[in-house]
Amino acid sequence: xxxxxxxxxxxxxxxxxxxxxxxxxxxxxxxxxxxxxxxxxxxxxxxxxxxxxxxxxxxxxxxxxxxxxxxxxxxxxxxxxxxxxxxxxxxxxxxxxxxxxxxxxxxxxxxxxxxxxxxxxxxxxxxxxxxxxxxxxxxxxxxxxxxxxxxxxxxxxxxxxxxxxxxxxxxxxxxxxxxxxxxxxxxxxxxxxxxxxxxxxxxxxxxxxxxxxxxxxxxxxxxxxxxxxxxxxxxxxxxxxxxxxxxxxxxxxxxxxxxxxxxxxxxxxxxxxxxxxxxxxxxxxxxxxxxxxxxxxxxxxxxxxxxxxxxxxxxxxxxxxxxxxxxxxxxxxxxxxxxxxxxxx
Ligand SMILES: [Zn+2]
Numbered sequence: 285x286x287x288x289x290x291x292x293x294x295x296x297x298x299x300x301x302x303x304x305x306x307x308x309x310x311x312x313x314x315x316x317x318x319x320x321x322x323x324x325x326x327x328x329x330x331x332x333x334x335x336x337x338x339x340x341x342x343x344x345x346x347x348x349x350x351x352x353x354x355x356x357x358x359x360x361x362x363x364x365x366x367x368x369x370x371x372x373x374x375x376x377x378x379x380x381x382x383x384x385x386x387x388x389x390x391x392x393x394x395x396x397x398x399x400x401x402x403x404x405x406x407x408x409x410x411x412x413x414x415x416x417x418x419x420x421x422x423x424x425x426x427x428x429x430x431x432x433x434x435x436x437x438x439x440x441x442x443x444x445x446x447x448x449x450x451x452x453x454x455x456x457x458x459x460x461x462x463x464x465x466x467x468x469x470x471x472x473x474x475x476x477x478x479x480x481x482x483x484x485x486x487x488x489x490x491x492x493x494x495x496x497x498x499x500x501x502x503x504x505x506x507x508x509x510x511x512x513x514x515x516x517x518x519x520x521x522x523x524x525x526x527x528x529x530x531x532x533x534x535x536x537x538x539x540x541x542x543x544x545x546x547x548x549x550x551x552x553x554x555x556x557x558x559x560x561x562x563x564x565x566x567x568x569x570x571x572x573x574x575x576x577x578x579x580x581x582x583x584x585x586x587x588x589x590x591x592x593x594x595x596x597x598x599x600x601x602x603x604x605x606x607x608x609x610x611x612x613x614x615x616x617x618x619x620x621x622x623x624x625x626x627x628x629x
């Protein structure tokens with residue numbers, strides 16, 4: 285098809301000509317006060333044919349890192365020189381975003397409500413809207429998340445690494461680590477994969493915070509994926525990072541309730557049994573140690589020191605010994621700051 289004959293892209297009330305971009309809104313529902321709540325969307329419709337990719341963030345309303353990642357990515361897009369189409373949906377869970385809350389007002393998790401339904405709960409209706417208006421138009425999607433519940437995550441891609449196309453895009457993204465992750469029932473990634481889309485889930489940083497490293501890795505990664513799909517020029521002169529791959533991950537959980545002093549960092553390589561922190565009671569008695577249950581790389585950790593027995597404290601990804609040097613700047617083998625394993629009562 286010649287560039288001149290490429291059709292305009294219609295999304296809701298938006299009608300975006302080839303080589304142009306546009307912003308609009310997809311109405312969801314009214315607030316109790318009567319204010320209309322809608323999904324903000326931005327479309328970049330390239331002059332030339334190509335892939336159609338969605339970028340989504342804040343499916344969990346308090347995970348705002350991705351909102352800024354999308355802003356930075358779209359500020360660098362030019363529909364006049366692009367191929368294909370990018371649909372940016374920076375805030376999917378608008379209700380949660382307004383409230384600084386992961387969930388919807390009825391406490392439903394939007395990312396367990398896909399593919400949704402037009403007559404179900406509010407979460408189901410938003411999921412259904414997203415599936416019918418966005419996912420159905422796209423062959424690739426990148427969904428941006430952060431750690432939840434006062435936890436922070438090492439920048440990482442979670443995806444079905446056994447699918448060749450997904451793996452190719454995950455490698456193009458070039459995060460420090462990519463984790464093979466099974467589909468979760470009700471997730472956007474699961475429902476969109478079911479419909480035939482190739483989906484990457486990016487995790488980095490923590491809720492309600494901007495994390496500089498997670499932002500820059502996310503922006504560069506999306507840009508590289510768009511370049512790998514031949515939608516934008518590859519203007520990244522830096523050597524492409526080679527991600528470390530992990531097939532399994534483990535949570536270290538609190539053995540006792542108390543005040544946790546966690547002394548390990550994201551990206552740190554740890555050995556099974558290594559002391560990663562201690563839990564005290566309110567008058568300073570040591571209740572328990574926090575030890576690595578497996579060897580691997582720390583890809584997530586709790587930030588909030590008040591923990592209940594069973595709380596997930598530290599997330600460790602199993603990686604091959606050969607892969608460890610590739611974690612580069614994230615690897616810290618310095619353990620001198622860690623409390624000595626002899627130091628217990
Ligand atoms: Zn999330």
